[in-house]
Amino acid sequence: MKPTNTADPDYFHKVVDCQWACPAHTPVPDYIRLIAQGRFTDAYMVNRRSNVFPGILGRVCDRPCEPACRRGRVEDEPVAICRLKRVAADHKDEVADMLPRAPIAQNGKKIALIGAGPASLTVANDLAPLGYDCTVFEALEKPGGLMISNIPSFRLPERVLDEEIGYILDMGVKLKTGHRIDSLKALLDEGYDAVFVGSGAPKGKELNLPGREEADANIHIGISWLESVAFDHIKSIGKRVLIIGVGNTAMDCCRTSLRLGADEVKVMARKPREFFKASPWELEDAEEENVEIVVNHSPKAFVVEDGKLVGMTFEIMEYDTDERGRITETRVVGEKTIPCDDVILAIGQENAFPWIERDLGIEFDKWDVPVVDETTFESTRPGVFFGGDSAFGPKNIIWAVEHGHQAAISIDKHCQGLDVSERLPRGLNLETAKMGHNEWAYSNGYDPSQRRQMTHVELAKRFKDLDTEVELGFDPQQTAVEVERCLNCDVQTVFTASACTECDACIDICPVNCLTITQNGEEGDLRQRLAAPADNLDQDLYVSEDLPNTGRVMVKDEDLCLHCGLCAERCPTAAWDMALSEIFLPHADDEAAERARRRAAE
Amino acid sequence: MTSIVKPRIDKHLRRNQLGLTVRDYEGVMSTLCAGCGHDSVTAAFVQAFHEMNLEPHRAAKVSGIGCSSKTTAYFLGQSSGINSVHGRMPSVATGAAAVNPDLYYIGVSGDGDSLSIGIGQFAHAIRRNLNMLYCIENNGVYGLTKGQFSASADIGTKAKYGEVNEQPPIDPVLLALSLGATFVARGFSGDKKQLVPLMKAALAHKGFALIDIVSPCVTFNDHKGSTKSYAHTYEYYHPVIHADFVPEEAEITAEYQDGGAITVPMHHGGNVTLRKLGRDYDPRDRDQAFHLLRTREGSEVLTGLLYIDETKPDMGDMNRLPDEPLNVMDYAKLCPGSAKLAEVMKGYS
Numbered sequence: 001m002k003p004t005n006t007a008d009p010d011y012f013h014k015v016v017d018c019q020w021a022c023p024a025h026t027p028v029p030d031y032i033r034l035i036a037q038g039r040f041t042d043a044y045m046v047n048r049r050s051n052v053f054p055g056i057l058g059r060v061c062d063r064p065c066e067p068a069c070r071r072g073r074v075e076d077e078p079v080a081i082c083r084l085k086r087v088a089a090d091h092k093d094e095v096a097d098m099l100p101r102a103p104i105a106q107n108g109k110k111i112a113l114i115g116a117g118p119a120s121l122t123v124a125n126d127l128a129p130l131g132y133d134c135t136v137f138e139a140l141e142k143p144g145g146l147m148i149s150n151i152p153s154f155r156l157p158e159r160v161l162d163e164e165i166g167y168i169l170d171m172g173v174k175l176k177t178g179h180r181i182d183s184l185k186a187l188l189d190e191g192y193d194a195v196f197v198g199s200g201a202p203k204g205k206e207l208n209l210p211g212r213e214e215a216d217a218n219i220h221i222g223i224s225w226l227e228s229v230a231f232d233h234i235k236s237i238g239k240r241v242l243i244i245g246v247g248n249t250a251m252d253c254c255r256t257s258l259r260l261g262a263d264e265v266k267v268m269a270r271k272p273r274e275f276f277k278a279s280p281w282e283l284e285d286a287e288e289e290n291v292e293i294v295v296n297h298s299p300k301a302f303v304v305e306d307g308k309l310v311g312m313t314f315e316i317m318e319y320d321t322d323e324r325g326r327i328t329e330t331r332v333v334g335e336k337t338i339p340c341d342d343v344i345l346a347i348g349q350e351n352a353f354p355w356i357e358r359d360l361g362i363e364f365d366k367w368d369v370p371v372v373d374e375t376t377f378e379s380t381r382p383g384v385f386f387g388g389d390s391a392f393g394p395k396n397i398i399w400a401v402e403h404g405h406q407a408a409i410s411i412d413k414h415c416q417g418l419d420v421s422e423r424l425p426r427g428l429n430l431e432t433a434k435m436g437h438n439e440w441a442y443s444n445g446y447d448p449s450q451r452r453q454m455t456h457v458e459l460a461k462r463f464k465d466l467d468t469e470v471e472l473g474f475d476p477q478q479t480a481v482e483v484e485r486c487l488n489c490d491v492q493t494v495f496t497a498s499a500c501t502e503c504d505a506c507i508d509i510c511p512v513n514c515l516t517i518t519q520n521g522e523e524g525d526l527r528q529r530l531a532a533p534a535d536n537l538d539q540d541l542y543v544s545e546d547l548p549n550t551g552r553v554m555v556k557d558e559d560l561c562l563h564c565g566l567c568a569e570r571c572p573t574a575a576w577d578m579a580l581s582e583i584f585l586p587h588a589d590d591e592a593a594e595r596a597r598r599r600a601a602e
Numbered sequence: 603m604t605s606i607v608k609p610r611i612d613k614h615l616r617r618n619q620l621g622l623t624v625r626d627y628e629g630v631m632s633t634l635c636a637g638c639g640h641d642s643v644t645a646a647f648v649q650a651f652h653e654m655n656l657e658p659h660r661a662a663k664v665s666g667i668g669c670s671s672k673t674t675a676y677f678l679g680q681s682s683g684i685n686s687v688h689g690r691m692p693s694v695a696t697g698a699a700a701v702n703p704d705l706y707y708i709g710v711s712g713d714g715d716s717l718s719i720g721i722g723q724f725a726h727a728i729r730r731n732l733n734m735l736y737c738i739e740n741n742g743v744y745g746l747t748k749g750q751f752s753a754s755a756d757i758g759t760k761a762k763y764g765e766v767n768e769q770p771p772i773d774p775v776l777l778a779l780s781l782g783a784t785f786v787a788r789g790f791s792g793d794k795k796q797l798v799p800l801m802k803a804a805l806a807h808k809g810f811a812l813i814d815i816v817s818p819c820v821t822f823n824d825h826k827g828s829t830k831s832y833a834h835t836y837e838y839y840h841p842v843i844h845a846d847f848v849p850e851e852a853e854i855t856a857e858y859q860d861g862g863a864i865t866v867p868m869h870h871g872g873n874v875t876l877r878k879l880g881r882d883y884d885p886r887d888r889d890q891a892f893h894l895l896r897t898r899e900g901s902e903v904l905t906g907l908l909y910i911d912e913t914k915p916d917m918g919d920m921n922r923l924p925d926e927p928l929n930v931m932d933y934a935k936l937c938p939g940s941a942k943l944a945e946v947m948k949g950y951s
Binding site: 074075438439444445446448501502503504505507508509511512513532548549550560562564566569570571572573 | 614
């Protein structure tokens with residue numbers, strides 16, 4: 001293999017599994033260290049820079065970082081990253097004076113943002129401080145998009161939403177609630193310099209089975225139902241409720257039902273548990289509240305008596321799977337009718353654009369969704385941008401935030417008359433973490449503690465109202481243990497081949513055998529000759545330049561490295577060093593600053 | 603030494619026939635200098651014991667004084683050991699082996715401990731063919747007293763502050779050969795691919811097994827001009843023959859059968875296979891071994907299993923010592939009583 005080019009920012013970025021997996025690339029180990037030092041405000045600000053809504057995401061993020069966490073490979077469970085994010089948000093001091101503000105003089109460019117969800121709010125957050133005049137149009141009475149309409153307040157209290165959305169609105173962003181955009185053409189005619197569509201995927205999928213129309217009064221579409229609950233239009237539901245579907249919306253529907261008077265709630269799944277779409281922790285939380293999850297039941301018909309829903313008929317399914325767990329054969333082995341008073345459909349959602357005229361130069365593909373560039377988020381009509389669920393279908397908040405950041409860069413460039421596809425590259429800064437002999441700027445010891453468990457409000461107290469937040473947040477003891485579980489993957493092992501004497505000291509001390517000195521070869525061959533060949537081939541191999549004494553190479557398998565720094569402590573020539581990596585991920589303000597620098601240089 | 607103990611994570615590690623991972627064969631944290639060759643020798647011991655599926659409490663570790671002699675604490679933490687008087691480790695090993703032949707005796711010594719103050723003890727342990735693995739961690743200097751030349755320092759080698767050695771060295775390998783040692787090998791701490799099989803073969807050998815291990819002193823003898831530095835050893839490193847220990851249950855594969863590989867059946871079971879590396883050399887021939895070492899070119903560091911003789915009786919056999927350890931022996935047998943004593947005494951009257 002060729003010597004690894006560690007100057008490519010992506011190489012060391014990929015080593016920081018959590019940050020690499022996060023769509024917004026939040027520097028997780030960095031803010032966990034700040035929390036460990038009690039610097040909650042700083043931890044919050046580091047978070048906010050990349051994900052804008054740390055308090056919200058610290059509760060309801062989809063957490064792509066956690067399954068990626070190295071700790072999950074080293075032992076069993078990842079660091080409770082999301083919980084720690086909430087710790088920073090819960091315990092921070094006043095941050096309002098640390099946030100960017102709109103400049104006194106605006107730059108005269110007007111931006112319209114459709115939908116006050118996380119994508120639009122992120123665009124406004126990035127552009128308002130640069131002097132853009134941002135107006136957000138929201139159909140509902142309150143801003144937040146699905147964060148307010150679909151996520152129940154027992155998971156995400158409204159005060160948290162108000163606070164974090166407030167920070168953005170306080171930058172001088174105009175918000176027009178109760179203002180549905182019915183025609184993009186009309187909006188474009190108002191002379192905005194750019195339009196951002198962040199209207200989400202607001203259309204819940206329908207289940208057209210016999211009896212659907214007759215029983216309409218007691219059949220609800222999950223996301224619309226949750227919205228009606230959030231805005232106090234629905235205040236009760238029947239005693240026996242069936243939820244169809246087993247995604248995260250289904251989990252919110254079943255738990256909300258329990259708080260509106262239902263006492264027998266079943267979630268009906270067509271497939272076995274390993275095919276569920278809901279996050280494991282959301283399933284657990286629902287089951288803790290005694291929601292029954294019924295597998296292998298495929299909806300067949302709604303049972304209506306005297307014009308009223310009385311139950312639902314299901315086909316009982318059986319599946320054969322292959323060795324990789326994929327379904328190879330499906331059989332119906334029976335039929336069952338389950339009595340109920342209400343049914344909530346939570347089988348997916350899609351985006352819908354009846355309000356976008358098809359003659360505006362915005363191209364729609366064969367699924368009738370707009371064609372959007374994956375880097376610039378621009379549609380085929382210059383100046384019209386999409387982000388969040390409305391760009392590429394339903395994802396989650398953290399993706400919407402990243403779409404917003406990227407779209408903001410494009411909008412800024414578009415308004416300045418620049419090429420939207422020419423963007424600043426990512427960068428990397430490495431700075432040694434060595435403070436003295438065997439002293440490091442991070443806690444390099446390995447703490448074998450298990451993941452801390454979130455404490456919940458007692459079951460008896462939860463169901464009195466809709467707003468009692470179930471999760472209590474980490475207490476100081478839990479936080480103190482959990483921060484030490486982080487392996488500090490952003491403190492990189494940096495190797496200087498020319499200094500190596502091939503004494504083997506690093507290889508002997510490495511607790512996970514990730515180092516090998518051997519003859520170079522092709523990757524497949526080299527992997528066979530490693531001290532501990534990894535099962536996980538997704539992680540890269542680092543291959544050094546030829547070593548001075550024998551011409552062999554130092555190979556490091558990044559898979560299990562604990563970043564404990566023992567290789568560097570044992571190295572007599574400092575060929576190994578631990579260096580703090582900072583990944584530079586440009587936002588709109590970085591682009592603007594770079595432009596200003598260039599202008600000043602000219 | 604390091605600031606933290608090596609974290610214990612064995613979820614991914616291979617388990618041997620006893621269900622143990624390599625970590626079960628480690629000892630306490632090393633306090634040697636970072637980069638010391640001795641720590642690699644320690645790692646080789648750990649690996650050899652793990653790979654041979656030996657129980658980690660089945661060794662007796664003996665050592666004298668010096669950096670090398672500290673290392674017995676760093677492997678096989680479940681085994682007992684004695685850190686004895688300077689140069690007197692062979693006596694302690696002799697006594698222990700006489701009363702309990704059931705353990706693997708591992709002596710770790712240095713060039714100072716074995717070739718200066720302890721050279722007499724070293725010679726007599728060989729003469730008795732004491733059943734033990736005797737490793738000399740050889741770095742050419744007294745590291746613990748800040749880098750004076752030892753008896754193994756080569757002519758012309760430079761000390762850290764420039765002094766040149768003019769006295770001829772004692773080569774422990776030649777010394778052992780002339781004293782009639784039955785297993786004589788040289789290794790290098792930087793080459794565990796060679797060292798671990800050598801250790802395994804030595805553990806399977808019945809009798810005195812010497813491995814002289816070039817193990818650079820990173821603090822006092824790893825500079826330019828030193829003949830025991832990592833750089834110098836790598837430059838002049840010449841493996842003569844590759845030894846592998848093949849346990850009883852494993853087949854000797856075709857790899858060993860061709861190319862005239864030599865198979866030596868071991869007394870404790872299993873075989874040592876010897877693969878030639880370029881030279882035509884038979885380590886069963888003592889004369890060839892002498893010839894090889896005397897005619898080496900310049901600074902060549904000849905390594906590998908240089909001599910093996912599996913036929914000689916060890917100390918226990920020669921002295922008709924019981925195979926049973928004294929600590930488990932029946933009391934009546936151990937102490938036959940006054941009547942038996944009287945009978946013995948009668949023989950002298």
